Amino acid sequence: MDFEPSAKAKDYVARVRAFMREHIVPIENDYWAQVESAAQGGDWRTWKIPQTMEDLKAKARAQGLWNMFLPDDKLGAGLSIVDYAQVAEETGRSFMAPEVFNCSAPDTGNMEVLWRYGSDAQKEKWLKPLLAGEIRSVFCMTEPDVASSDATNMQATAIVEGDDIVLNGRKWWSSGVGDPRCKIAIFMAHTPDATRDRHEQHSMVLVPVDTSGVTIKRMLPVFGSHDAPHGHGEMQFENVRVPVANVLVGPGHGFPIAQGRLGPGRIHHCMRCIGASERMLELMIERGMKRVAFGQPLVNLGGNRERIANLRMAIDQARLLTLYAAWKMDKVGNRAAMTEISSIKVVAPNVMQKVADDAIQMFGGAGMSNDDTPLASFFATARLLRLADGPDEVHRDVIARIELRKHGANR
Structure with missing residues (x-):
């Protein structure tokens, strides 16, 4: 097995990383402040999308960083699942980035459904404007x-x-x-x-x-x-x-479509979890090295070095497992990769939640404030993903049933 991204994927990852560094990171805090300000009335019917988002989408589309999730080289980037996984990890570092590149849920899953299963009329009416980023x-x-x-x-x-x-x-x-x-x-x-x-x-x-x-x-x-x-x-x-x-x-025909929708989507979610985890670990280490208590940097107190080591190992394990699932889906399809798909759906959000929890502990009060760090929002996202697209318990049951069948069990 080979998880090495293609030259095409490496180019996309490099360009996404540069775009995020130049256009998203500098304005992200201000963007969410604008969103929060617009939502102060309390009525969701008055929510507005800051023009910043539409401007960034136009820039991303002009640079060809658009619909990269879709394995169609005319409508999307034509990347394999393994290749797009590397891109998804980068975008997971930011709450804004997936939408900027027209690669955010639930649109990605819905667009894949329309692309795979939609009639020509359905594609013309709904897939086309979704791919253009005109509607959600x-x-x-x-x-x-x-x-x-x-x-x-x-x-x-x-x-x-x-x-x-x-x-x-x-x-x-x-x-x-x-x-x-x-x-x-x-x-x-x-x-x-x-x-x-x-x-x-x-x-x-x-x-x-x-x-x-x-x-x-x-x-x-x-x-x-x-x-x-x-x-x-x-x-x-x-x-x-x-x-x-x-x-x-x-x-x-709803069930087969649902299974076709959820497989690639779980790779996307899990690799974004890993990108978020990497960002949180970076923030945690920076905080621990700069902040001093009892005459020492925080990183040297309370077992924090051990926590950092454990998080590093957990993130890398989750990444390898997710890439293995993506590789297997590319090679043999979703059905033959059910164990791996269910495994990553349990592992990646749990790793993200653990990283968020440890990072919040390192930051103290600042870690609880969405206005000061993204940690609490990442924690909430991780906890939500342990339920979305099937709770942990369902995925563990899927894995157990597949294993038991190898030994002759009927269920």
């Missing part, structure tokens, strides 16, 4: 009234009635729906069919967010923050009627 999107899967770790629990329904499909249900943690540019939702719901098995009972439907019957009820706070200007919304779908032509592939 949301993925509606998690529900408040059931254990969403088991997707077959879904209570939301998508029922075909003639030329239409009628949608009903509640969704929440619909990330990005508070963004004023969010125009299209992918809604996953139960489409009962007694002739099919349990994994052929769901559909994915394209729903413009301004469709009659779609209501955004509220934004859910994460550790007290509403994550402006994007948000995580609770949505109500009441007798929402859209054409059957809005269904991806066709009724009952």
Whole structure:
């Protein structure tokens, strides 16, 4: 196996790193201050995107640093999963960077779904403006009234009635729906069919967010923050009627599409976790070397050297495991890499959370303030990712089942 990035990937990584150093790092604190100021009214409906973001997106696109996640050399960068993983690590160092390069969730996953499974008409109407960065999107899967770790629990329904499909249900943690540019939702719901098995009972439907019957009820706070200007919304779908032509592939095909969507997305998330972890470790070491207590630099007190060593090892282990998963997906596909995909989904966010926790401890009070360091926000992100796209326990169960099957177990 070979995790060495191609020459093309190395060029992208170098240019992304230079762009971030020149254009993003100097203004990032000011950008989030602008976002926070615009959100002071408390009503998510008034959230605005600072012009700074659109200006940076235009610069990135002009430099060809655009849609790098998409393995299509006409619509994206045409990078392998291993190659894009190296880019994702760099962008993970910043909360702004993924959007600047049009490589942020949930749009990346939704664009991949449309690219892989969308009809020509669906691509023209929705993929094209998403790839251009003109609109944003949301993925509606998690529900408040059931254990969403088991997707077959879904209570939301998508029922075909003639030329239409009628949608009903509640969704929440619909990330990005508070963004004023969010125009299209992918809604996953139960489409009962007694002739099919349990994994052929769901559909994915394209729903413009301004469709009659779609209501955004509220934004859910994460550790007290509403994550402006994007948000995580609770949505109500009441007798929402859209054409059957809005269904991806066709009724009952939602589960295979979901698996196709989540595999590469988990690589992206995990490599961004590693990039964030690297940044936090750097900040932690700089703080520990500069700050003095009891006559010594903090780095020499309280076992901090050992903590730094342990974090270095953990980050490198997580990176190697993630690159191995990416390499295996490139070579043999998602299904054959299920153990590795589930493994990294557990490992990378847990490593990021540990790095954040240790870094906050080194910083003291400053580590708790979002106005002074990014550490608390990184911690919240890591904790969220231990639930998003399947909680740790589900992924551990997947790994265990695969291992047990090797020894003859039926489940």
